[in-house]
Amino acid sequence: MSSVSYRDVLRHRASGLSLQKTADACGCARSTVQDIVQLAKKRDVGWKDVEDLTDAEAYELVRGKPEQVELYAPIDYKKIYDEMTRDRTMKMTILWEEYVIEAVESDKRPYQYSRFCEKYHVWCDANDIAVIRRYIAADIGEFDWAGKKLTICNPDAGELADVPVFVACLPYSQYVFVRAYPDMTMESWLQAAADSFAFFGGCPRIVVIDNLRTGVTKHTSEEIVLNRTFREFAEHYNVAVIPHAPRRPRGKNSVESSVDKFANKIRLELRKQRFFDIDELNEAVAAKAAELNAKPFQKRASSRAEVFLEREKPCLQPLPERPWERAIWSPKVKVGKNYHVLCAADKVLYSVPHRFVGKEVEVRTTPHAVEVYCEGERIAIHARQRTHMPEDGPITNPEHRAKHHADYLDHDSEWYRHEAAKTGPATTKVIEGFLSEGLAEEQGWGWCEKLLKQRASHSSAAIESACEKALSILANPSYKAISTLIKNTAKSTELDDPAGGNPWAIRRY
Known part of the structure; x- marks a missing residue:
């Protein structure tokens, strides 16, 4: 199966994302997204058809032979740049219409408007040319950590x-x-993003972030790979998370400006105050941010708050019905021979069914549970034990053990006495003899286990009868003596009644 999620591709395309932005959000090449979209269109498959399917099922539904891509008319990027710089009132729509006319005259296929603009922006970025962006309400949200930090005081330690x-x-x-x-950390970033959506009262279509180490597995010129946690977060809120290039992030001008105008201004205004916990600090930060959002613009009428409430908030995507539950996905790990995997957040081992030994699994950690997945299927779930210490041992579900492991761990002296009592008093007396024979009861566990295992092939009556005969001869009979009596009793029973108790059977002597 492909490493690219066909579900994510169809979901982002259904929400209106361009091919390139869908590729960035899904961590693959644009051509891959284009192939998937073409295959889905050929088979008449849309987001509604795969919404309730797994990645593997969506892949099987969409997969087929890709259609041959038609040749597109080339774009004269230099001409577009010259026209845009010569006349600041020039519109991209006019230049695109002229491009379409030229493409039709040359019998070539023109790019759609969104792709036309996207390719031009890519060309500008490659040639280190700034692009004047015209933002759309509720289309993009830019998130970032401020460079300078705020300070709180620990009253106990000072x-x-x-x-x-x-x-x-x-x-x-x-x-x-x-x-x-x-x-x-990633957990704090996800909580911060969820808090910002709640603050805005909705979600933008695209979230632009830095190349976070906690969220971006791989970022090269060819592909961007977000980790599983970011993908799950994006799907919950139906947003596309697009990280910018490492070392030279571009395209986050608004949030970079806000860090300077808001975060730094708030930090400087609060520098003389002392806060003793983070909640008290955030109350003061929220009050300062509200003042700055309500402050009128310098070069135009109204304020940030007024523009947001009147024009942008009504266009935001609604928040999901169920709240976001923070979940952290670990990188894939191989299940060891002890059929336990490590929850890295708490340094605690949790069990999985023993048949998955040697398989690669992923651990999903939420505030209340630890889940283990193998090939997209949940194979184990445990209540999260935050206070459990590594020296206390692993968390094990008895049902996950192999049978011989379960017998070894669960069968103790009391268990042998309880099981012997079910067979009879003679068996109980023999078991007590095994347990009291050595310096410790554990020395007799092996003989107890062997005797009680005879119940798998012989009746309880036969075992009890053999124990009675052995006790009539020896005060402390050995397991070997009892085992021999059990076998002899079984043979004599077969000779006395070779037909198995059927009076109508034909007997031959």
Whole structure:
């Protein structure tokens, strides 16, 4: 099966994302997305058809032979750039219409408008040319961590601690969300993003972020790979998460500006105050952010808050009905011979069914549960034990053990006594003799196990009878003596009644 999620491709395309942005969000090449879209169209498959399917089922539904891609008319990027710089009022729609006319005259297929603009932006980026962007309401949200941190004071230790500041901006209205968090881990970033969506009262179509190490597995000129946690987060909120290039991130001008105007301004205005916990700090940050959002623009009428409430908020995607539950996916790990896997967040081992030994699995950790998946199927779930210490041993579900492991761990002296009592008093007396024969009862467990295993091939009456005969001869009979009596009793029973108790059977002597 392909490593690219066909479900994610169809979901992003259904929400209106371009091919390139869909490719960025799904961590694959644009040509791959184009092939998947063509195959789905050929088979008349859409997002509604695969919404309730797994990745593997969606792949099987869509997969087929790709159609041959037609040749497109080339774009004269230099001509477009010259026209845009010569006349600032020039519209891309006019240049695209002229391109379409030229393409038709040359008997070649023209690019659609969205792809035309996208290719031009890529060319500008490759040639280090700035593109004047015209934002659309509720289309993009830009998220980032501020460079400078805020400070809280520990009243017990009297020490100062720095806490990072998260900034989210909607470029169309320039409306900003600012909040401090304990750290910059993936869990904090996801919580911050969820908090910003709740603050805005909806979700933009695209979320633009930095090349976060906690969320981006691979980012090269050929492909972008987001980890499983980011993919799950994006699907829950129906947004496309697009990271920018490492070292030289571009395309986040609004949030970079907001970090300077908002986060730094708030940090400087609060520098003389002392806060003793992060909640108290965030109350002051929220009040300052509200003031700055309500402040009128310098060069135009209204404010960020007014533009957001009147024009942008009604266009945001609605929030999901169920709240986001933070879940962290671990990289794939191989199940060891002890059929346990490590939950990295708590350093605790959790069991999986023993038949998955040697298989690669993924661990999904939520605030309340630890789930283990193999090839997309959940194979184990445990209540998360945050207070469990590694020295306390692993968390094991008895049903996950192999039978001989379960017998070894669960069968103790009391269990042998209980099982012997079910067979009879003579068997119980023999078992007590095995347990009291050595210096420790554990020394007799092996003989107890062997005697009780005879129940698999002989009746309880035969075992009890053999134990009675053995006790009539010896005070402490050995297992070997009892085993011999059991076999002899079984043979004599077969000779006395060779027909198995059927009086109508024909007997031959």
